[in-house]
Amino acid sequence: MASPTTTAAPVPDLAVLQRRAAERAAARAGGEDRLRGHIVCDGLVRIFKTEGVEVVALQGLDLVVDRGELLAIVGASGSGKSTVLNILSGLDVPTAGIARVADFDLLTMSPKRRLRYRRHTVGFVWQQTARNLLPYLTARENVELPMRLARGLRGRAARKRATELLEMVGVGYCADRRPDQMSGGEQQRCAVAVAVANDPEVLFADEPTGELDEATAADVFGALRTINAELGVTIVVVTHDHAVSSQVRRTVAIRDGRTASEVRRSTRLGADGAEELVTEEYALLDRSGRMQLPAAFVDALSLRDRVRLNLEPDHVEVRPGGTGNGERS
Structure with missing residues (x-):
């Protein structure tokens, strides 16, 4: 069930960034044959129990994210999208099903392996700017900290790499400022740099633009796109912001704890030889042949x-x- 629509292409750079991200991801993975299935969820279930009451947050969710992909997950409040992100980032444990990121099985992982996973394999950006940065450290010092913990990088090498990451996300001028000396958008872009300071394979962002105005949100998402393209990091963003979700090649919608639909965007040459952005929406079919029709x-x-x-x-x-x-x- 595809409903294609065609619009003028204000985003020819999207295809360029996507190709660059795939190339960097292939280099990180050691070859094209290792690109697929960087994140895999199959029949994922999460049940919360509170005072004898069971709440089913995920009801058999299926999802595959390729290495180097920049994916947006959207859904109404209570749909299960934040639960998915918490499971994939190692902050929560699924009840049943399969959840795998890189070579880590998130269902059976020991506490020691889970700590290693969170320290070395993934990065995370919270919606609340205050949760991402230590208030008594400068931007550069915040970026250097995970380098010391995860990679043992110190001194001049850590300082140089921290400066490079801050410049990559467009806030190199904030290197010597503490969080209270920065705007909300500057803090979030610094948070992106902190999240990739441990050189993770995957970056998760939970409503990273939720507290920002439209223009500032565009800057933060631009930082995520740059990190994706320049470092080849797989990025999964949970968002309510339709302006953000429309800037990625693939958007997955979750409804009632299951993946319901998917929007894919690609470019093609139009009649006049110029690139056009083509958007196609699909309903997702599970292994039992079930699908959810769009509301x-x-x-x-x-x-x-x-x-x-x-x-x-x-x-x-x-x-x-x-x-x-x-x-x-």
Whole structure:
């Protein structure tokens, strides 16, 4: 079920950045054959128990993210998107299913291996700017700290690398400033530099632009795109910001604890020879053949309870069903 739409291409650089990210990711992985399936979720379940009440946050979620990809996950509050991020970053443990990042099985990992995973394999950016930086350290010192903990890098080498990362995300001028001397956008871009200071394979960002205005949010997301392209780091961003989600090649929507739909963006040459951005939306099919229709489609046709399916040679028709007594609804 694809509904392609074509718009003028204000983002030809998106394809360039994507190609560059794939090249850097291949170099990190040691070859093209290791690019696929950097993050894999299969039938992922997470159940929370509070005072005898069970809440099912994830109901068999499936997701595959390729190495070097920049992916946005969107969904309404309570859909399960932050739960997914917490599991993949090692902050939470799934109840059942498969969750794998790189060579780490997040379901069976020991506490010691989980600590190593969080220290060396992943980076994290929180929505709240105050959670990302230590207030009594300068921006450069904040970036140097995870280098010491994860890589043992100190002195002049650590200082040089910290300066490079701050310049890469566009805030090299903040190197000697403490967080209270920076704006919210500057703090978040510094946080991106801190998150990749341990040279992680994957970077997770939970609503990194949630507390920022539109212009400042664009700067922060630009920093994420630069890190993705220049370092080949796989990046997964959870966001409500449609402006952010529209700047990535792939957006996955989660609904009721399952992946529901996916938007893919690609470029092609138009009739005039110029590049056009093509957007296609898909419903996701699980191994049992189940899918979720987009809420807008359900509302537009007032679909309720059951639908009629007709198999055609090259597609499946979905029509409003009967009322149960043979009459049309």
